[in-house]
Amino acid sequence: MLLICGAVGLALFLFLLPACQGVPRTNMSSLQGRIDVEREELINRAFHTKPSRLKVVGRLEKNETLQTMLCRWTGTDMPGTERILSRIHWNVTLPEVLLAKATGGVLLLGSIGYLVVRLYSGQEISSVTLAVSLFALAVFLFPTLLLEWADKRVKGEIREQVPIFFSIVQALVEAGMPIQAAVKNTARRFxxxxxxxxxxxxxxxxxYGNWRKALEEMAYRWEVDALISIALEINEAVSKGVSVGGILAAQVEEQLxxxxxxxxxxxxxxxxxLLPFVILLMGVPLLFLVMGPAFMSMKMQL
Structure with a gap:
């Protein structure tokens, strides 16, 4: 059974290996074929997208039904994962995440099946078998945990930068610059x-049609309370014709x-x-310093 699981894992690895995939053939002999290839490369560079070398990823990108099935089988939150990928701006797509989790799921199912067979047959479970099962579990959970860690880190960066950024915007607004121009100029230099x-x-x-709507949608996409609050206050102040400087000052002070x-x-x-470490590192030496002379006198008396 272990050999079968290893063979399945090796087959998946070789199938998904980029070097094992054939180079896509393009009609480079004609002028129109070369124009199409150059146009596609230009679009990819413009939108910062890099086509994957895995054929199966390309098939997943074109098949939304299969993506939905993989999300349901692997327990992946499809909208939430897409929002995380849009926030962290990694060169990773949702099909690649689903493929990684599906590969880990296959390995995990194979290892669990092998453990069940050994238990029912009355054989002992070795440490190597447990290590393989734990490794398969780590491979299955790693993509989700990595994305959540990266998303939490970038959200923390945004949360820390909100008071600093909008304090600069506040100074520009109080100097007479419109709020939209102040945000744009600050963003170029921040x-x-x-x-x-x-x-x-x-x-x-x-x-989105206007700048204020785009600002509000960007704040909701990041799901940072400080940014959402400031965006809503700016939209309300601009729509009512109220000065934004005082509102920004209050928001910045509250965030600080x-x-x-x-x-x-x-x-x-x-x-x-740190209290246990302080007790361990300082309490034990102090105990010897205080009780040491008493123990020495008792030893001399004995």
């Missing part, structure tokens, strides 16, 4: 993730206060976590 995201609003503005509270709470939790 070399961080929030600046990069807000710089893309010029492209998304054409998609929240960050200070989070930092103090984190330091309190960290001090509690």
């Amino acid at each position: 070399d961080a993730r929030l600046g990069w995201e807000l710089a893309r609003l010029e492209v998304e503005e054409k998609r 206060r929240q960050q200070e509270d989070e930092a103090s709470a984190y330091m309190n939790r960290l001090s509690i976590r």
Whole structure:
């Protein structure tokens, strides 16, 4: 059974290996074929997309029904994964994530089946078999855990950069610059993730019709409370014709206060976590220093 599982895993590896895939044939002999190839490469470079060398990924991208089935079988949240991939901006697509999880699922099912067969046959389970099962479980869970870790990290970056970014916007607005121009100018010079995201609003503005709608949709896509609050306040202030400077000042002050509270709470939790190490590293030497002379006198008396 173990040999069968190994053969299945090797077959999947060789099938999915990019070097084993044939090079797609294009009609390069004609002028129209060369024009089509160059046009496709230009579009891919423009939208920062790189075609996968795996044929099975290309088939998955064209078959939405199969993607839905794989999401249901592997327990993948399809809309949530797509939102995460749109936020972290990795050169990874949803079909590639599904393919990785499906490969891990096949290995996990094979290892579990092998364990069940050995248990029912009365054979002992070796440590190698358990290690293989744990490795298959890690392969199955790794894509989801990696995406969630990366998404949490970039959300934390956005949350930390919101007060700094909009404090600059507030200064420009109070100097007389319109809010849209202030955000655009700040985004061009703010070399961080929030600046990069807000710089893309010029492209998304054409998609949503106006800049304020694009800002609101971008805030909801990132799911950061501080950014959503500021975007809603800006939209409401602009629609009512109210000055945005005071609203931005209040929001920035509130976000800074929240960050200070989070930092103090984190330091309190960290001090509690370090308390056992402090007791171990300082309490034991102090115990010997205090009790050592007493033990030495008792030994001399004996």
